[in-house]
Amino acid sequence: MSDLLADDSEWADVVPIRQYENVNPIAPIFYSEEYKDATDYFRGVVKTGEMSPRVLKLTERVIRMNPAHYTAWQHRYKTVMALQVSLEDELELMDEIATMFLKTYQVWHHRRLILTALNSVDAAARELVFLKTVLENDSKNYHTWSYRQWILVHFNDEERLWAGERPYVEELLEEDVRNNSAWHHRFFVVFSSGVRAGDEDREQTLRRELSFAKEKIALAPNNLSAWNYLRGALEHTHTPFTTVTAFVEPYTASEPPATDVVDLDNPLPSAGAQLPCVAALEFLADIYEEEGGEKTAKAVEIWKLLANEKDTMRKKYWEHRIRDALQKA
Amino acid sequence: MAAPRASEMVATPTDGYPTATSSLQSDTEITIKSHLPSSGTPQIALQKKSHFEFLLRNLRQGLPERYTSQDASQPWLIYWTLHGFSILGAGLDDQTKKRTIETLLALQHPDGGFAGGPGQAAHLLPTYAAICAFAVVGRPGEGGGWDAIDRNKMYNFFMSLKQADGSFLVSHHGEVDVRGIYCLLVVATLLNLITPELLAGVPDFLATCQTYEGGFGNASFPGWAFGSDDTEATTPLSSPRDPTAPRPPLGEAHGGYTFCATASWVLLQPFIKLYHPPVPGNPLPEPKINTRALLRWCVQMQGLPIELGGFKGRTNKLVDGCYSWWVGGCVVLVETLLGLAAPHIAAGEEPADEHDEDSAKAWDDADDSLFNRRALQEYILCAGQHPAGGLRDKPPKPADAYHTLYCAAGLAAAQHRVVPSKAREKAVLLTWDPVQAHAKSGATYVSPSDVERETFEELRKQMFAHALSWSEEEGTTTYVGGAANRVNAAHPIFNLTITHADGILAHFYGQMPPSRYPPRGKK
Known part of the structure; x- marks a missing residue:
């Protein structure tokens, strides 16, 4: 195949620039002919500062071979803006490229630049839909989540953007309750990014979130994501851990309690739960430490159990917690 | 040291409620477990020679076409390989050093900073990798590379990336994230480019990247989109900034970002103390992290015995050898922040007289680290080594340069305890030459007042002394598989050997710090 730029009369006026002149580089990469050709011409247009339709084609060519080529992205962005090409078209092309190269920083950053330039809530709303399809295939993709969160705060539209986020998280956690990215997103929506419409009553919001976390813990108690959420919600709202003592205790026992009484505030471990749950033991020790006084000894007892039996990998850490608590006591 | 016992290996509980996450986890546990050496194997050897040869092949023969994805990360490939050699205890010949220096200089951008490849744009990440590679191979003087770094232009490049919320873009039109900030701070520290204007707002930005889980996300959003308690949305970026408005972290707690944010936070301690004194009425409140x-969060990332104690990068994700450094290596930084890393006795120091009797005991007492150093070594040795050479994420993945370095550095962090030594810091301060340090600064910055100048000079001195104070705590080394598995220690902030960090710092600050290993007065 010869569709090299070097053989293309359209590019005859550009002087290609080889990567290394007069240097015998260490650790060289064996590029394909096509890649070498495209990047030689790319260096040529960067040097002359050319921004033209053919540069758009060239940067796309480089990006398709190496989406992490941040300079190609940078030059592409400058060219898009200088030529005032349709940002919608650019975004459409990006849909394809993003789907191919999900794990690349630059793919997402370029979208962000285009969205910023578009400055349209309509476009932002469409982005949320697109991102949903991306997350269907890769529900923990870091860049995708980070970008989604940026869309939400940057365009900050309660009705059109924020309103769908909590139900969306619930959908995802329904599918996989251990998806930590979804848990983080929920925290982001409910607690970190200001107050959502309808959530103005903060006490009510906290109650709802505690119930949500508890219910998910009951389903699969050894799920650190859910425990971290519970912990985070309490800390963020400066609510004492003792608020949830009654909930935590049954998860620290070896067997679920024999009871027919249903306490909606404190759902019991599921039938399949593997107890005691290490995260619950840790939580209960934190509750005791918070209470202080005589309870410190009970915390120490749990930490010893964790250190020597239940969570020996973190022995040093649990011993540190004992020293730390006794020093403060 | 015997291999871990299979009897200790309880699978991660799934509570009779499997999901995609738990299924992937279970599969991984089975794979990892199958890579345990058969019972009765008394030693797990680090195949230094084959890892060395793996890296050498990259250097000598070059990298296969699939490395095209790293075309914009060329200095990283060089840094991973050369620092990998240093960790594994291999030196470099002069010809290789010369070629490396010439290659690195071809990556310097005419307007300052370093690029991922010749003719590419300057970027903070390759700048870090290039400067660290220079620390390994370079030297002062003609052809040594160090004096060919245009520090003045680099400083201007850094300042051109600075944002109003204290963060930095990684490149012009690039993204903001804490990796870039870490890279910038390390380079600015090593090259004597630190100024108050460069650091302004950085601690505040970092603090906003901490998530409710305790680790850090990749960036945060500037608060000006929000009213603090006001649900009325304000127009993005057009309203005046409300200092109490939320600045939410973007992205969940993650090992790589957590290391970068924590190492940055440790580096910034002198700045925070000098420029944010916690006195009433101070307009600059002291930025805080939890x-x-x-x-x-860091210790929770260490996997269970069935995962051989490797580290994960996020809650409910899989262990990966590279987090041995990003998270395992982060623990000592956190211990330092908590004041738990005060060494008993650091290498080359005399035990303090009044503690002579205790000191023997202190030397015996092996391990104050708050993560499981032995288990992490087992993970790297059993699961991290590729049989054909090089290190990896986990079996059955192939080895690559990135994982080879970060597994090796993680092994170093698990073998050696490197902590800030007060005695070393004092010794460095005794020989401090402020005139030289000032004259050697690469930054174009003029203090607005005499008082400010004094604070700035103090900042420079403290950052230098702190950087040089990190010392290996004697009597705390632990070699799983025996002393033949020893690798060299890495500086917990820079990820260079202590010798390389010392060398480049001394040069760019014009200092002659005392030797780390003074002759013993008595034996």
């Missing part, structure tokens, strides 16, 4: 939560 260090306890950070420690908890």
Whole structure:
């Protein structure tokens, strides 16, 4: 195949620039002919500062071979803006490229630049839909989540953007309750990014979130994501851990309690739960430490159990917690 | 040291409720377990020679076409390989050093900073990799590379990336994230480019990247989109900034970002103390992070015995050898912030007289680290080594340069305890030459007042002394598989050997710090 730029009369006026002149580089990469050709011409247009339709084609060519080529992205962005090409078209092309190269920083950053330039809530709303399809295939993709969160705060539209986020998280956690990215997103929506419409009553919001976390813990108690959420919600709202003592205790026992009484505030471990749950033991020790006084000894007892039996990998850490608590006591 | 016992290996509980996450986890546990050496194997050897040869092949023969994806990360490939040699205890011949220096200089951008390849744009990440590679191979003087770094232009490049919220873009039109900030701070520290204007707002930005889990996300959003308690949305970027408005972290707590944010935070300690004194009425409130939560998050990332104690990068994700450094290596930084890393006796120091009797005991007492150093070594040795050479994420993945370095550095962090030594810091300060340090600065910055100048000079001195104070704590080394598995220690902030960090710092600050290993007065 010869569709090299070097053989293309359209590019005859550009002087290609080889990567290394007069240097015998260490650790060289064996590029394909096509890649070498495209990047030689790319260096040529960067040097002359050319921004033209053919540069758009060239940067796309480089990006398709190496989406992490941040300079190609940078030059592409400058060219898009200088030529005032349709940002919608650019975004459409990006849909394809993003789907191919999900794990690349630059793919997402370029979208962000285009969205910023578009400055349209309509476009932002469409982005949320697109991102949903991306997350269907890769529900923990870091860049995708980070970008989604940026869309939400940057365009900050309660009705059109924020309103769908909590139900969306619930959908995802329904599918996989251990998806930590979804848990983080929920925290982001409910607690970190200001107050959502309808959530103005903060006490009510906290109650709802505690119930949500508890219910998910009951389903699969050894799920650190859910425990971290519970912990985070309490800390963020400066609510004492003792608020949830009654909930935590049954998860620290070896067997679920024999009871027919249903306490909606404190759902019991599921039938399949593997107890005691290490995260619950840790939580209960934190509750005791918070209470202080005589309870410190009970915390120490749990930490010893964790250190020597239940969570020996973190022995040093649990011993540190004992020293730390006794020093403060 | 015997291999871990299979009897200890309880699978991660799934509570009779499997999901995609738990299924992937279970599969991984089975794979990892199958890579345990058969019972009765008394030693797990680090195949230094084959890892060395793996790296050498990259250097000598070059990298296969699939490395095209790293075309914009060329200095990284060089840094991973050369620092990998240093960790594994291999030196470099002069010809290789010369070629490396010439290659690196071809990556310097005419307007300052370093690029991922010749003719590419300058970027903070390759700048870090290039400067660290220079620390390994370079030297002062003609052809040595160090004096060919245009520090003045680099400083201007850094300042051109600075944002109003204290963060930095990684490149012009690039993204903001804490990796870039870490890279910038390390380079600015090593090259004597630190100024108050460069650091302004950086601690505040970092603090906003900490998530409710305790680790850090990749960036945060500037608060000006929000009213603090006002649900009325304000127009993005057009309203005046409300200092109490939320600045939410973007992205969940993650090992790589957590390391970068924590190492940056440790580097910034002198700046925070000097420029944010916690006195009433101070307009600059002291930025704070939740260090306890950070420690908890880091240790929670260490996998169970069935995962051989490797580290994960996020909650409910899989262990990966590279987090041996990003998270395992982060623990000592957090211990330092908590004041738990005061060494008993650091290498080359005399035990303090009044503690002569205790000191023997202190030397015996092996391990104050708050993560499981032995288990992490086992993970790297059993699961991290590729049989054909090089290190990896986990079996059955192939080895690559990135994982080879970060597994090796993680092994170093698990073998050696490197902590800030007060005695070393004092010794460095005794020989401090402020005139030289000032004259050697690469930054174009003029203090607005005499008082400010004094604070700035103090900042420079403290950052230098702190950087040089990190010392290996004697009597705390632990070699799983025996002393033949020893690798060299890495500086917990820079990820260079202590010798390389010392060398480049001394040069760019014009200092002659005392030797780390003075002759013993008595034996």
